[in-house]
Amino acid sequence: MPERSPEELRDALAALRGEVDLLNRELLDVFIRRLGRVRRIRDVKTALGLPLYDPEREAQELRGLLLANPDPRSAQLVERVFQEIFRASLEGMREGEPGVGTRLPREPATVDVGGVAIGGGAPPVVIAGPCAVEGPEALAASARGLAARGIRILRGGGFKPRTSPYSFQGLGLDGVRILHGVARELGMAAVSEITAAEQLPVFEELVDLVQVGSRNMYNYELLKALGRGRLPVLLKRHFGARIEEWLLAAEYLVSAGNPRVILCERGIRTFEPETRNTLDLSAVAVVKERCGLPVVVDVSHAAGRRDILPRLARAALAAGADGLMVEVHHWPAGALSDGGQQLDLPGFDALLAGLRPYLETPREED
Amino acid sequence: MPERSPEELRDALAALRGEVDLLNRELLDVFIRRLGRVRRIRDVKTALGLPLYDPEREAQELRGLLLANPDPRSAQLVERVFQEIFRASLEGMREGEPGVGTRLPREPATVDVGGVAIGGGAPPVVIAGPCAVEGPEALAASARGLAARGIRILRGGGFKPRTSPYSFQGLGLDGVRILHGVARELGMAAVSEITAAEQLPVFEELVDLVQVGSRNMYNYELLKALGRGRLPVLLKRHFGARIEEWLLAAEYLVSAGNPRVILCERGIRTFEPETRNTLDLSAVAVVKERCGLPVVVDVSHAAGRRDILPRLARAALAAGADGLMVEVHHWPAGALSDGGQQLDLPGFDALLAGLRPYLETPREED
């Protein structure tokens, strides 16, 4: 660069900026034209029943561009910019048009669980019951108390995925059978956690809603099997999962043929030790912006302690959740698992009392 | 160990367990007696004005125990168990007795900010204004719109701690002066962020509430200076801070003599990229269990996007927050910082409309 005076340099800068402004307008113009084509591709794909997102096509476009690029130094920059363009195009496809690009419903959807409506503007539901089914008497003691309080969906685990192989692993199929019996007797719907695809036929006999626990959210083989089944699915978010991954796990279910999906936020793992997990109510809000699936919040696993449950339950419903899941045990101190976070029946009464204004009104979608 | 039959082994196991049960009772008995002494120590210390937590004394007790321990293999175990005993004792001191062991208030406290009451059961407040003060006309345009909507506390940054030294750093003291002028003219209280202790005298002239930003929550020298000052302090939680650390930062202020502290939750840093930070409403609930300081939630910095603000704002108030902080700019697209998360005035109207049922009633403490 020849020696130039500050004035010359400043003039050069102004001129270069003018050129950049013009090139910006050219980029904008081509991008908007491209977006138009992409939206027409969307219509064609929708008519053909093809998925909008096609990673192989993207990879091929990118390879073409990298080969055509005259400036090899900038290969990485080109790759980054076009990946952003691809991503923006994909979003541009989806914008404003219901049901396109993803198979998740855009409009608020209702899932029927044994006669109880969840989501789609129905009043919020409270799913409650002990962590694990410990025996017929124990479960009945808790369940009768819940039924008397108007609870219509009973939870209870038979297959308990425990961190240690030496911990109480649940009663297995016997537990699910006990749950079925107690729920039927009390006229309640039943929900329980599945841990392997081979359990599905029996679950279809015994429960009204099958739960995928946090630990199995990434178990795609299980999701595919449930997607081919006929039970509604409560899909918990993994404690290490991004919202996007959680929605894509739901997409595994829906794209395999099962649209009856209820999402369940239950806290993510962070550095904060005061709570067992960090309840992420922004996730409820983001999901509500992105799709119409019902969302339920498991406040018990999020908090891992009883004292803050009333506040969290109210906040969850205020954020727009379609329901709550709460661990309630007739005698928490004697529970075989999760004793410290289960409510007893008087504690549950207190929780419900604070929720009254939220539970009586239908959800207002905004 | 001599060869023993399974029956003999099982008998031995039962006998050993019986012995352990007795030793458990002994431990319990001594621990409860120790707790009694500790509670009397608390009373004496309170009368003497001494802090309850005395790490040197603990270290000395531990050294004595390690020297006395006849089984050196178990030194680490002894250390761990006694550290838990110390921690439990400290909590035992605090339990049920207001104002002991910590200098944070136990009962709901009200902080007056230029005539507006925050906390202690007062109806929730909304603090609003642009991210940065950009000039007198710009600020007045935003502020007039806010005043017309009933907002009584105006925010606006003069000193902006920016991640890059090459980003817009705010107008500094001039910005705070502009804020003062606009707020006074409209009869609003003013809040602005301080970044160094030496700015304090001027802040005491110009603002009604001084904000410690997230980045300075660990700046203990600044906290000590504010603790000696006479302005109420809005103490934001650092995005990497545990709740305990945040409360201890408040303790720096209160123990230095300034009880007028308002805590502000604004989201923590997690792996989730959908939101700028992860709003931690459990933190609001935990803080409300632990002390009586007012808590405000900055939904704008937590979300980093506009679309989910109404849901988060409702959830924050339902969780028991005493107020909200919202970034509002008369023309967000033209803002010099944080454009993507600031609401415009129509967006703010929509937010307020959804908050109506929460804002009109005093806080019910539970």
Next chain:
Amino acid sequence: MPERSPEELRDALAALRGEVDLLNRELLDVFIRRLGRVRRIRDVKTALGLPLYDPEREAQELRGLLLANPDPRSAQLVERVFQEIFRASLEGMREGEPGVGTRLPREPATVDVGGVAIGGGAPPVVIAGPCAVEGPEALAASARGLAARGIRILRGGGFKPRTSPYSFQGLGLDGVRILHGVARELGMAAVSEITAAEQLPVFEELVDLVQVGSRNMYNYELLKALGRGRLPVLLKRHFGARIEEWLLAAEYLVSAGNPRVILCERGIRTFEPETRNTLDLSAVAVVKERCGLPVVVDVSHAAGRRDILPRLARAALAAGADGLMVEVHHWPAGALSDGGQQLDLPGFDALLAGLRPYLETPREED
């Protein structure tokens, strides 16, 4: 409390502290006696083949204590202190005695993978190959290059658990068959990822080492099936898993009968966006302190980018890893998945050159 002078108060404080000191000694004495019983229980349990950790027994002890506690205000404190005592006792059981309390090996263990020794002091191995098997020619092109560089274990995925159901899902069983054919022809051992227990019989025909991917670490039903199988298992850490949980996942395999476990660290999910995951080499160090299982580090998935692989690979071996896993593709730009993080063969040469001093010497355990 009657009014007392400061002198009286200070005297009272000193007296109370003396009493606390004596009670501390009593607690210490009982705790050490309890530890003695616990160690005898350990010997009996070991002779009986019972697991050391018995959560039901602990729950029962705790219930007894809570019922016996004369001071109900302190129930939570008692619970915390005894949980710490239980935890310390469990560690006290394990201390210094190999093979007790956990079924993981205490001494460095070697796992044989198709004739290649991993762990137990053997020189570090490098496992390499493409992310996914894309076809026979493509795989052979990569594998021949690796074999020529002395690599003896070939990786390649048939079943690819992808975040999106619309992404390339791998060639499935065909992919594993291709891997088997190519590896056999080149005299290499083969490793591939399993995603459902029903695939196991075919895997036992086709691969020398079966991989549990990060997403399936919490899939305990799969782990139990592999624990009953006869293939060595490479167990990747989930990106959201604590070290303790990862070791307990290994415990699922070992306690079910399969001791041939290789742990694989591959990065955890944090707030840091520069790398795809945050490689946690402290985890390698902690695991090496806790058990004798071999540990391998997957630097490719940790970094998600090529430029820092040489530094991370050296650091992993310096931390004591028994091997590395690296994604290598003969033409990364054309790869169907993970293109951005796979090395090409010249890049792999550069990596190996920098590792020379680490690869040639046997591991020195410390």
Next chain:
Amino acid sequence: MPERSPEELRDALAALRGEVDLLNRELLDVFIRRLGRVRRIRDVKTALGLPLYDPEREAQELRGLLLANPDPRSAQLVERVFQEIFRASLEGMREGEPGVGTRLPREPATVDVGGVAIGGGAPPVVIAGPCAVEGPEALAASARGLAARGIRILRGGGFKPRTSPYSFQGLGLDGVRILHGVARELGMAAVSEITAAEQLPVFEELVDLVQVGSRNMYNYELLKALGRGRLPVLLKRHFGARIEEWLLAAEYLVSAGNPRVILCERGIRTFEPETRNTLDLSAVAVVKERCGLPVVVDVSHAAGRRDILPRLARAALAAGADGLMVEVHHWPAGALSDGGQQLDLPGFDALLAGLRPYLETPREED
């Protein structure tokens, strides 16, 4: 859309894809031309001494584009794509050219600390000493042991930023004076932590290297003051800071006039409880790719425990760190702070023995 047959639809799809391919080439062409202009802007700015990153100019470009955009539905997409283009352009400016766009050195830089060279290919240094200065005799006892082992830089804190206001806060200026005296007597260089800008003049008298602790990394007012000072600065990464933010904190120092910066990685906060923090050696690798500043690793704060220090120290040096920082105390059990993580002198000997091969050779930059 009129009804079309699958064949027609597929033809339409192929045609649209062809058009998208052409538009991609147009975008590529304009982007590469824009990159050319941007690189000329860089040269002009460098000649003028202006910073390359100019957020106001970017904001202005963006506003122009948003106003010019004919498709308001896509405003957000346009914004995202152009922000990526701006970011890529900025990197394009920096690529391959030393010293441009950032003021951090591109080539390995050496910082002299009281006669000891750190970085730039010099053999790695070990900085050691107690957590806090506890008194002249205590410090001398530790320091003599270190000097006898060849350690040339002594650490010791006078101002200790403690989480609780009731914890031992250090001896303050007296502590720094004691450090100065002991270091001078033993011919060592001294490093100590600063917590407020007003302390700087005395630090300039007493220490050879001033440390910014993790908690003050975001204290930009302190950084600006140190940037105007004449002491080399050891800049610790905040435990909640992204690498980018850490480098920008360094940029605060360098852009204010002080190029003598040593970065110090000390672990980040994650969900993993086994270690006090999670040591992020990828950060060392990433920083080494991005700039030439020396990097030191504080293994003691990262680990928070002694047993894994030797492995972490070796890994840090293998990753390319220019030095280590280790807490060593002549009697850790008696230490007033951080007792559990400080090494005693025999433990330090063991650490050094394992580091021998790394310490004796100059750093090889790759």
